[in-house]
Amino acid sequence: MTGLRERKKADRERRIIEAAAEQFRTVGYEEAKMEIIARAAEVSVGTVYNYFQNKSDLLLTLVTLHDRFVEREIEELIGNPPTNLVDGVCGVFFAMTSHSLNHLGKENWRHLFGLSIVQRQTVLGNRFATFNDRLRTRVIRMLNVLQEQGVLRVDCDTEKLGGILFRIETMHYIELASSERMTFAEYQAAVRSDMDFVLKPYAAT
Amino acid sequence: MTGLRERKKADRERRIIEAAAEQFRTVGYEEAKMEIIARAAEVSVGTVYNYFQNKSDLLLTLVTLHDRFVEREIEELIGNPPTNLVDGVCGVFFAMTSHSLNHLGKENWRHLFGLSIVQRQTVLGNRFATFNDRLRTRVIRMLNVLQEQGVLRVDCDTEKLGGILFRIETMHYIELASSERMTFAEYQAAVRSDMDFVLKPYAAT
DNA sequence: ATAAAAAAATGAACTGGTTCATTTTTTAGA
DNA sequence: TCTAAAAAATGAACCAGTTCATTTTTTTAT
Numbered sequence: 515m516t517g518l519r520e521r522k523k524a525d526r527e528r529r530i531i532e533a534a535a536e537q538f539r540t541v542g543y544e545e546a547k548m549e550i551i552a553r554a555a556e557v558s559v560g561t562v563y564n565y566f567q568n569k570s571d572l573l574l575t576l577v578t579l580h581d582r583f584v585e586r587e588i589e590e591l592i593g594n595p596p597t598n599l600v601d602g603v604c605g606v607f608f609a610m611t612s613h614s615l616n617h618l619g620k621e622n623w624r625h626l627f628g629l630s631i632v633q634r635q636t637v638l639g640n641r642f643a644t645f646n647d648r649l650r651t652r653v654i655r656m657l658n659v660l661q662e663q664g665v666l667r668v669d670c671d672t673e674k675l676g677g678i679l680f681r682i683e684t685m686h687y688i689e690l691a692s693s694e695r696m697t698f699a700e701y702q703a704a705v706r707s708d709m710d711f712v713l714k715p716y717a718a719t
Numbered sequence: 720m721t722g723l724r725e726r727k728k729a730d731r732e733r734r735i736i737e738a739a740a741e742q743f744r745t746v747g748y749e750e751a752k753m754e755i756i757a758r759a760a761e762v763s764v765g766t767v768y769n770y771f772q773n774k775s776d777l778l779l780t781l782v783t784l785h786d787r788f789v790e791r792e793i794e795e796l797i798g799n800p801p802t803n804l805v806d807g808v809c810g811v812f813f814a815m816t817s818h819s820l821n822h823l824g825k826e827n828w829r830h831l832f833g834l835s836i837v838q839r840q841t842v843l844g845n846r847f848a849t850f851n852d853r854l855r856t857r858v859i860r861m862l863n864v865l866q867e868q869g870v871l872r873v874d875c876d877t878e879k880l881g882g883i884l885f886r887i888e889t890m891h892y893i894e895l896a897s898s899e900r901m902t903f904a905e906y907q908a909a910v911r912s913d914m915d916f917v918l919k920p921y922a923a924t
Numbered sequence: 925a926t927a928a929a930a931a932a933a934t935g936a937a938c939t940g941g942t943t944c945a946t947t948t949t950t951t952a953g954a
Numbered sequence: 955t956c957t958a959a960a961a962a963a964t965g966a967a968c969c970a971g972t973t974c975a976t977t978t979t980t981t982t983a984t
Contacts, residue, residue, distance in 0.1 A: 519950055519961075526963095548941060558964045560943085569941070624837050632833035634897035671916075678913050681890035682883060692839035708883050711876075715920030724931075724980060731933095753971060763934045768972070 527565050529555040531579070534572045538618065543573060543625040570629040571638055573622060577614070578645055584613045588652055595659050599666055599717050600709050606656050607683050608702060610649055615690070615698060623691040650680040670716045682708050732770050734760040736784070739777045747826040748778060775834040776843055778827060782819070783850055789818045793857055800864050804871055804922050805914050811861050812888050813907060815854055820895070820903060828896040855885040875921045887913050 533554035537546035548569060552559045566572045587609050595602045615623065630642040654676035660666045683705055690701040738759035742751035753774060757764045771777045792814050800807045820828065835847035859881035865871045888910050895906040 517951080522950090523962085547939095559941090560964050561962080563942070564962065624839065628833035628837035631836070631893060631897055632829050634829065635899060639897070674912070674916055678887060678916060681913075682886050685886035685890060688836060692836055692844070694840060707879070708886075711879055711883060712917055722981080727980090728932085752969095764971090765934050765973080766932080769932065774971070 526555070526557055526561065530557065530562055530565055530572075531575060535576055538573060538576065538622050542619070542621040543569075544621070567638060570625070570633065573626055573629070574638060574642055574645075576618065577626060578641070580614070580617050581645065581648075584610055587613075592652065592656050592659055595656060595663065595665075597663075597665065599660055599713050600706060602656050602660050602665070603653060603679055603709050603713070604702070604706050606649075606653050607705060611687055611690075611701075612698065620691045620694065623687075627688055627691065646684075650676060653680055664718050666713075667716050667718050675712075675716065678712065679709060682712070731760070731762055731766065735762065735767055735770055735777075736780060740781055743778060743781065743823065743827050747824070748774075748830040749826070772843060775830070775838065778831055778834070779843060779847055779850075781823065782831060783846070785819070785822050786850065786853075789815055792818075797857065797861050797864055800861060800868065800870075802868075802870065804865060804918050805911060807861050807865050807870070808858060808884055808914050808918065809907070809911050811854075811858050812910060816892055816895075816906075817903065825896045825899065828892075832893055832896065851889075855881060858885055869923050871918075872921050872923050880917075880921065883917065884914060887917070 530551065533551045534546070536554065537551050546569075548559055548562060551572070552562045555562070562572075566575065588606055591602075591605050591609060596605060618626075626642070630639055630646075633639040634643065654672050657666060657670075657672040657676050661668060661670065661672060666672070686701055686705045686708070689704075690696050690698065735756065738756045739751070741759065742756050751774075753764055753767060756777070757767045760767070767777075771780065793811055796807075796810050796814060801810060823831075831847070835844055835851075838844040839848070859877050862871060862875075862877040862881050866873060866875065866877060871877070891906055891910045891913070894909075895901050895903065
């Protein structure tokens, strides 16, 4: 049986995360106040800071927790890839982004990207970078599979190509999150079109 | 003769900008305190806020002011383009980024990018977007010139290609600003390599 | 030149994220 | 069971960006 201390810690952490998720989702990052989150989790503000470095840590934690959920879907797609190059790549991206966006909404993602750039040096920035890198790696894995299946040319450097596609997609996702007007469908169309442009010359003949 | 009020306003604004530039450059965005900037400009804090919306507005103003200086160099390059596709595109990017980075340093640029994403909705975010869009347009202009010169294939959509290259480069610049370790030369090599990868298939045969 | 109106400057007060000295709770040892 | 040490919770205080009611300066009209 785990000690009382451990149990209480786990319980408190869970309550804080739930309270934060609730706040971030309903009023957004900016309007979510640490005071309120603490109150809702039935702890003091200081305690929140014992469990999380700061407000952005709280947001990042929500994102990474949620990632577990999406991971499986992407793995399945890689294991069972479409026969079309663009579909394969976009499939990986959209699996990720559609869930992410629904989960947290644009405003939170704006802050997440912003914070991840500003605090890139810190532990937190590194955590987001690692999280992000997982997506890049998945795209490269997808490219490798497509290469083996004879959809992508064999002389194509998938590592490099993956990096390029990832960067293009990231900018599009930032643009989507940055524009309250832009729809997810528009984002998808833009990404697909760009992927097509870059990939077409490297499709196996 | 301009009125006393106008002259005083112009003078105060200039002093504030100079003080802010000094602070941002020496101690960085985070450590630059509005109190100190106001003191150095010989005005009160409130007055700084009469002239600039907020701290980030101050930073953005510095960037856009400096852009005037770089503009000419890029225009000359477009008017007198190199015979190589990658050189042409990279020339535009590097003219911009080398000056920008020297001018403000990585830390300020991290904050600029971060803020521009977070505050994309606001007047300020729009101002940065416009500033950024000028660079994209210049790249497209360069592509058009290269197309006319027979360096880039005629059937290539320069608008689309320009957008893609711009997004790739922006991500690389963010990565450069985000990593205290990465050198400008490394950034250049990475961008050049990616440009090469995307452009090669579209080089005129 | 003087007074009323308009514009601008001022700095004290507000806000909310974060810290830290103090108090409370839990554990381990006798 | 009782006590000292360790771990954790607490909330008042801190800090810096921002706001706003008040004061000062400048302009305009008489």
